[in-house]
Amino acid sequence: MTVVAVVALAPRPPAWDVLALALAERRPVRARYRGAERVLCPHVLGWKSGRAKTLCYQTGGTTGHGGLPSNPAQRWRSLFVDDLEDVKLLPSHRWGTAPGNAYLIRTSCSRTKKAWHWSRKAPS
Numbered sequence: 001m002t003v004v005a006v007v008a009l010a011p012r013p014p015a016w017d018v019l020a021l022a023l024a025e026r027r028p029v030r031a032r033y034r035g036a037e038r039v040l041c042p043h044v045l046g047w048k049s050g051r052a053k054t055l056c057y058q059t060g061g062t063t064g065h066g067g068l069p070s071n072p073a074q075r076w077r078s079l080f081v082d083d084l085e086d087v088k089l090l091p092s093h094r095w096g097t098a099p100g101n102a103y104l105i106r107t108s109c110s111r112t113k114k115a116w117h118w119s120r121k122a123p124s
Contacts, residue, residue, distance in 0.1 A: 013052050013082040018089055019045050026095045028059060031087040033079055037061045039097045048087065052081035059096035072098040 015031070022029045023042045030039055039060030046053060058068060059073045067077055074090060 003062075008048075008051055013084075015081050015084045015087040016052055017047070018087045019054055019081065019084075022089055023034070028090045028093045028095060029087050030061070031081055032085045033077075034064060036063055038077075039090065039093060040053070042096065045081075054079050054081055054084075057096045057098060066112055068087070 012122055018029060019042045021027075023045055026041075028039050029042045030037070032038070040054075040056035040058055042054050042056045044055035055075045056079060058077050060068070062068075075096075
């Protein structure tokens with residue numbers, strides 16, 4: 001007998017489609033997250049513990065602690081998509097990332113890679 005496990009994911013939050021387009025086209029978005037206005041470049045979009053999550057590189061705006069860190073490696077943000085508000089695709093801003101991002105993308109946010117959309121390769 002074969003047993004198949006089915007995992008039910010929550011409905012996609014409203015910001016999902018904008019983030020998916022931004023990821024596919026490598027375009028930043030402007031959004032508010034927990035009161036802070038941010039410019040984000042999504043690198044990963046998927047699910048963790050039943051909630052939609054994104055791994056973004058923050059290139060502008062503020063954080064919960066004020067301004068952006070001076071060290072570019074500290075600008076990565078793992079955010080719950082349903083906590084993002086007023087997400088808008090930016091037409092003319094430059095895509096941002098930090099050196100060494102491949103390791104960070106492979107190891108952050110989720111241990112289940114099958115649910116993720118990757119910016120550098122097709123979903124596995």
